[in-house]
Amino acid sequence: MRTSLFPPGRLLGAVVLYALLTGVVVTLLAVHRPWLGLTLSFDGEAGAAVVTKAAGPSAAIPVGTAFTEVSAEGHGRLRLVARDFIPETDGVLETYEIYDAFLSKQSALAAIQSAPLVTFTDVNGRDWPVNPRAARPIGSLPPEFWVQLAVGVIAWLIAGGVWVFRRSEMSARYLLLSGWSTAVFAPLPAVYSTRELGLPGELFRWLSDLNFMGGSLFAGTMVALLLCYPRRIGPVWLPMVLVLVQFGWFIAQQVGVFESMIFARRMLVMVYVAATFVLAAVQWRGTRRDPVGRAALRWFLLSWLVGSGVFCLLILLPQMFGFDTTSVQGYSFLLFVLVYVGLAFGILRFGLFGLDAWWVHIVTWIGALLMLVVLDLLFLLQLHLSSSMSMSLSLLICGVVWLPLRGFMANRFLSRPKRNRQYAFKAVVDVALTPHAGSREDLWKQCLRDNFDPLHIVAAPYPGLEPAVVDDGLALLIPPVGDLMALRLEYGRGGRALFTPRDLEVAGELIGMLRHVIESRHAYEKGVYVERGRIARDIHDNIGAQLLSALHSREEGHRDDVLRGALADLRGIINDASNPGLSVDEALADLRYETAGRLSAGGVELDWKVDDAVQGTGLPAKTMHALRPLIREAASNVIKHARAKRVGVKILRDADSLTVSIEDDGNGFDRSLVMRGNGLGNMATRVTALNGHIDWSAGGDGQGTRVTFRFPLNSEKEPPCDAS
DSSP states (O other): OOOOSSOHHHHHHHHHHHHHHHHHHHHHHHHSSOBOOEEEEEETTTTEEEEEEEOGGGTTSOTTOEEEEEEETTTEEEEOOGGGGOSOOTTTOOBHHHHHHHHHHHHHHHHHHTSSOEEEEETTSOEEEEOOBSSOOGGGSOHHHHHHHHHHHHHHHHHHHHHHHOTTOHHHHHHHHHHHHHHHHTTHHHHHHTOSSOOOHHHHHHHHHHHHHHHHHHHHHHHHHHHHSSSOOSOTTHHHHHHHHHHHHHHHHHTTOOSBHHHHHHHHHHHHHHHHHHHHHHHHHHTTTOHHHHHHHHHHIIIIIHHHHHHIIIIIHHHHTTOOOGGGHHHHTHHHHHHHHHHHHHHTTTTGGGSTTTHHHHHHHHHHHHHHHHHHHHHHHTSOOOHHHHHHHHHHHHHHHHHHHHHHHIIIIIOOOOOOHHHHHHHHHHHHHOSSHHHHHHHHHHHHHHHHOOSEEEEOOOOOSSOEEEGGGTEEEEOOBTTBOOEEEESHHHHTSOOOHHHHHHHHHHHHHHHHHHHHHHHHHHHHHHHHHHHHHHIIIIIHHHHHHHHHOOOHHHHHHHHHHHHHHHHHHHTTOSOTTSOHHHHHHHHHHHHHHHHHHTTOEEEEEEOTTTTTSOOBHHHHHHHHHHHHHHHHHIIIIIOOSEEEEEEEEOSSEEEEEEEEOSSOOOGGGTTTSHHHHHHHHHHHHTTOEEEEEEOTTSOSEEEEEEEESSSOOSOBGGGO
């Protein structure tokens, strides 16, 4: 087997190494600058740079001090203006001429900052000397720096991780390219956007240009990604051409083709962002019969359209109309983490079948938030309302618009026909109680069609006991139930949607009901079988013995009594009761009278002995019910086979058991014939059913036959026979 030159583990290591190198390089660029220990914010009304934080070399300068100038020996004196402190040039500086002048001023400020002694002059003309340290402590870097660095590193790690396991997919390749571009345009601006005072102009230019290149490639790769994800649109060469167009646009602005910097660095990016919205709509329509592609596209809608859309709406678009949004631009990069998480989930097909239940709610909530922000900015900047009035009106309008919209979207995208549980239960009962196996299979498939509306139902091997969603939600596996085979349901709801966790719950409920009904049917059939056996034994042992006794009786009156007893016992067999109103003493006396009459008719004498421990006490009802046919069958065997003159019956009881011994003085028995007869087999079955023991042996003097029954009395929980 040929080993790959680039196994996934090695590629992942390379991805992580590049992320570490990016973090190290960007951090070194930020800290390899002289440290003033100042955080300055320009106040337009005061016309000065105000100290918001002072530490280290500038610890003696009070917070709130306003500086108008900065100077150093050999580098002259420079007046501080608002433009010196902008964190981002793109979208703020109108032309490249202004951009070049800004970079020249940055070089002069950087030279002053590198001097051994830097002097700041405040609005009152007082000088504040500062001795910069050679390097900036890493702990002095502000949170904005780490946010931008983390966004670039995380985006690269996510994109690289997806590409490692999806190298053959074009969408993963474009995601890797976009991750690399994010690792360029997100961390590098952190170096100049968090500077203390100045940065060498050439370094600033390189960082800013690389930022623009990374942003341009990011927009281009997003358009390219949507041309091949989740399905391909247009010729195969088109995505790469569009990426190269963005790179060509970057080269054009580098060589000075454009005069307006805002146009050069924002126009094509905005066009590409708008194109992603159009392509998303095209992909949405194209995947209407592809539930997996539609679900994967929802991840894109939740991530790219929300993350990038909010970034454009709150950062890029206001800059096009002259609003300065650079103060929050560093934190806005966090939106791109959302973009990459969503794109990665979509390409990896993560949790697609569970997306239907909540993506609409997320979209509506984010839409309401965007509406709130836009309205608040509109009321503040255009209508000049107070902050409290602006927020109140924004909340009111959002509530009036959003609540009906949320209800509409929930009904439109999430509502399903209500399940009729009574109908479902009836269908399951019909399946379980249908006698023919083929008909049961057809009814079960029809029940599944009624609940899930799949395009296909096929038999498939599945060893599981619970239903499962597989193939990213395309199929629902139904385990075997009873003699029904396992089934695979494909393309739920007529092929319009994936199977969801809610479908799993419904399938589990149907399977649970079916198993319960099938088990109940089996229990009923087993009960019928047991009851038929009991009736057969009772008829043979009781009714047969009594009819035999009547047949041998020479007295007409006795014969009539026996026949009447047989009819009574027949009614008892049918009603599953054997004289339930009698006490133990009465039942034994009745049994003794019956047995003596039968034996006497056959010329056999009965010796009946009952232990005092038995009389006057209770016995379990099942024991009493079994005792009558056992003694009857034993008496019948004596009459038919033993040729005996005398039969002795002893009934003894101790604390835990009841022992019945029946012994005759007849011609004995052949041990090899024991249990062959139906009557003897019934006797053994009755004893075993009560956890008892039956023993056959010769009589006490070696003559005749002795049969002994022993029943445990503590194994039954039902009330005693004479408790009634």
